Every structure is written in structure tokens, then in C-alpha cells.
Amino acid sequence: MNETFYEVLRHQGITRRSFLKFCSLTAASLGLSAAAMPKIAQALETKPRTPVIWLHGLECTCCSESFIRSAHPLTRDVVLSMLSLDYDDTLMAAAGHQAEAIIEQVKAKYRGNYIVAVEGNPPLNEDGMFCIQGGRPFVEKLKETSADAKAVIAWGSCASYGCVQAARPNPTRATPIRKVIAGKPIICVPGCPPIAEVMTGVVAYMLTFDRIPALDRQGRPKMFYGQRIHDKCYRRGHFDAGQFVEAWDDESAKKGYCLYKMGCKGPTTYNACSSMRWNGGVSWPVQSGHGCLGCSEDGFWDKGSFYDRVTNIHQFGIEANADVIGGAIAVGTGAAIAAHAALTALDSLRRRESTKDREGIEA
Ligand code: SF4
Ligand code: SF4
Numbered sequence: 001m002n003e004t005f006y007e008v009l010r011h012q013g014i015t016r017r018s019f020l021k022f023c024s025l026t027a028a029s030l031g032l033s034a035a036a037m038p039k040i041a042q043a044l045e046t047k048p049r050t051p052v053i054w055l056h057g058l059e060c061t062c063c064s065e066s067f068i069r070s071a072h073p074l075t076r077d078v079v080l081s082m083l084s085l086d087y088d089d090t091l092m093a094a095a096g097h098q099a100e101a102i103i104e105q106v107k108a109k110y111r112g113n114y115i116v117a118v119e120g121n122p123p124l125n126e127d128g129m130f131c132i133q134g135g136r137p138f139v140e141k142l143k144e145t146s147a148d149a150k151a152v153i154a155w156g157s158c159a160s161y162g163c164v165q166a167a168r169p170n171p172t173r174a175t176p177i178r179k180v181i182a183g184k185p186i187i188c189v190p191g192c193p194p195i196a197e198v199m200t201g202v203v204a205y206m207l208t209f210d211r212i213p214a215l216d217r218q219g220r221p222k223m224f225y226g227q228r229i230h231d232k233c234y235r236r237g238h239f240d241a242g243q244f245v246e247a248w249d250d251e252s253a254k255k256g257y258c259l260y261k262m263g264c265k266g267p268t269t270y271n272a273c274s275s276m277r278w279n280g281g282v283s284w285p286v287q288s289g290h291g292c293l294g295c296s297e298d299g300f301w302d303k304g305s306f307y308d309r310v311t312n313i314h315q316f317g318i319e320a321n322a323d324v325i326g327g328a329i330a331v332g333t334g335a336a337i338a339a340h341a342a343l344t345a346l347d348s349l350r351r352r353e354s355t356k357d358r359e360g361i362e363a
Contacts, residue, residue, distance in 0.1 A: 051114040054088035059120025066193040123172035130172040160188035188219035192295040229266035232274040263307035264291030271296040
């Protein structure tokens with residue numbers, strides 16, 4: 001039997017006190033009340049780690065880069081400790097037949113109890129010959145591996161929607177995974193790439209509660225994709241006041257006015273960038289002076305220039321139309337802010353813990 005998450009943490013020298021703090025912060029990062037903390041602790045102490053098979057189709061590996069380069073090492077480490085990453089052909093040492101055999105072993109031993117995480121998508125033209133793995137089309141491997149899985153996670157916009165490799169005329173017929181996998185819950189975590197803390201948050205939720213999070217109409221977890229970039233953007237006041245950047249180097253750009261007229265897709269994009277931000281909360285694209293490209297929305301790559309203004313919304317009274325366009329239901333706006341606060345606290349906890357660990361080892 002796999003070890004529990006708690007056992008793995010103890011082997012790593014994490015104290016029970018820190019474990020309970022982690023449980024409390026996890027509850028906050030998922031937008032849950034403190035009452036959820038004992039349930040999280042009980043689940044993590046008793047449940048064996050969940051085996052995960054991480055597959056790669058047509059993609060650039062930016063989702064893996066985002067995940068493993070999380071600015072919060074403790075978050076990344078504990079999430080990696082929560083799951084048993086039994087197969088990942090980008091990260092694993094095994095190769096060839098040895099690697100392929102691992103998939104069969106996981107399927108046989110954990111039938112119906114493992115998670116498949118997919119980065120990239122399968123190309124279907126010419127019998128799938130544009131992506132060959134282990135001597136056969138990736139689409140076959142994807143279907144077979146998913147057949148006995150508990151659930152499937154579609155990492156990034158490639159797996160969720162097709163993304164740039166599916167751009168017109170899509171010569172390889174790159175196809176979202178939901179169109180080739182049948183009968184399994186699929187959780188879409190789009191973005192190019194998704195925010196690291198969104199990825200770890202989704203995994204933490206699934207492993208803790210043994211269920212998939214509530215999803216919007218596009219299959220995205222509402223806790224992270226329930227609000228528009230525009231709703232939490234710090235430049236929103238300028239939008240409401242009609243103060244816009246008209247050219248990249250004008251006075252309005254220097255004053256940090258709204259980027260709507262420069263093509264910002266924030267009003268029609270659902271993601272957590274404007275509240276959680278990137279690189280551990282350091283910044284995000286709009287804060288760097290560039291408009292949102294809408295990378296977490298289906299078809300963003302084929303909607304014309306990134307610098308074309310969104311024309312199918314009204315400049316004022318925008319909310320009703322944008323909600324229809326976005327096709328998602330807004331949920332409590334506190335979750336992402338709570339997530340960022342919790343992650344910041346996690347980071348400082350990690351630093352304190354690592355200092356204490358060092359002191360303990362040295363003593
Ligand atoms: S249009 Fe873009 S820059 Fe302007 S407030 Fe909305 S998200 Fe922010
Ligand atoms: S700001 Fe927009 S384009 Fe940039 S990462 Fe976030 S959702 Fe994607």
C-alpha cells in the first residue's frame with residue numbers, strides 16, 4: 001500500500017505542528033472556512049497517496065515548468081508529496097520499455113483509483129502520426145491510460161482547448177482531450193501556462209476531498225476561474241473613469257491607465273491572474289504594462305490580433321455582456337485573494353520550518 005501524505009511529510013522531518021498549519025492554510029487557499037481544517041488533516045493522515053500518470057502530447061512543457069517552478073517551494077513539495085507521481089515521461093529517469101511498463105503496473109494495481117494528468121493534446125490527422133510515443137500514436141496511449149482512471153486533469157489550454165497547435169488551419173488536427181476521452185470526469189485547468197498555485201490548488205483539493213471541484217460550463221474549477229481578470233484588476237478604476245492608454249508610450253501608459261483600448265481581453269477572461277498574480281504574487285501581465293491575451297479562454301489564439309480591442313462589449317455597464325461571453329458563473333470573490341494570502345503565509349512558514357530543520361539537524 002502507498003504511504004499516506006502525512007507519513008511522507010514525517011519522513012521529510014516536517015513536525016506535526018507544521019502539518020496542522022499546512023492543513024489550515026490549505027483550507028484558506030481553497031476558500032474554505034476554518035471548520036474544514038480537521039477534515040483536511042484527517043484525510044491527509046489516513047489516505048494513501050494517489051498515483052498519478054502525467055502524460056505529454058503536443059505541447060511546449062510550459063505547464064510542467066509552471067508547476068515545478070512554483071515560487072512557493074513548500075506548496076510544491078507538499079503537493080508532490082500528496083501524490084505519487086509514478087509516471088511522467090519528461091521528469092522520470094526511466095525510458096523506453098521500462099517507462100511504458102510503469103503505466104501498465106499502475107493501471108493493474110490501482111484500477112479506478114489513479115489520476116491521469118495530461119499536458120498537451122493528441123493530433124488526429126494521418127492516424128495520429130504527428131505525435132508518436134512508444135512506437136504508436138499518442139491518442140491511443142491517452143485513451144488506454146484514461147480508461148481505468150478515476151479522473152483526468154487537462155493541464156493548460158493545449159489539453160483543454162487545443163491552443164496554438166490547433167490554430168487555423170490546424171494541419172495536424174490537434175484536438176482537445178475531452179473530444180477523445182469518454183466517460184471520465186475531466187477537470188480543465190487552462191492558461192498558457194496555468195498559474196502554479198492554481199495547479200497545486202486543484203491537486204490539493206482533489207486529493208484532500210477525494211472529489212473534483214465544482215466546475216464552470218467550460219469544465220474549469222470555479223474556485224480559480226470564477227471571476228474575470230477585469231473584476232479584480234487594479235486598473236479597473238481607470239476603466240470606469242474612461243481613462244485609457246491610447247499608445248504604448250503615451251502619458252496615459254506612464255500613468256498606468258486602463259489597457260482596454262490596447263486590446264486587453266480582461267473583460268472577457270476568467271482566471272485568477274489579477275488576484276493571485278504570478279511568480280509568488282510579484283506581478284502579472286497587466287501590472288507589467290501589457291493587456292491580457294485571454295489565454296484561459298477557448299479559441300483565444302484564433303480571435304485576431306492580441307492588440308484588437310474587444311468590440312462585442314459595451315464600454316460601460318460591461319458586466320452583463322461579459323458574463324454571457326465568458327460563459328461562467330461568478331462565485332465568491334474572496335477565494336483567490338485568500339489563496340494568495342495563504343500562499344504568502346505558506347512561504348514564510350516554509351522559511352521558518354527550513355531554519356528550524358537546519359537547527360535540528362545541526363543540533
Ligand atoms: S480592460 Fe484590462 S487593464 Fe483595463 S481594467 Fe480591465 S483588465 Fe484591467
Ligand atoms: S493575464 Fe490573461 S493572458 Fe496573461 S496569463 Fe492571465 S489570463 Fe493569460
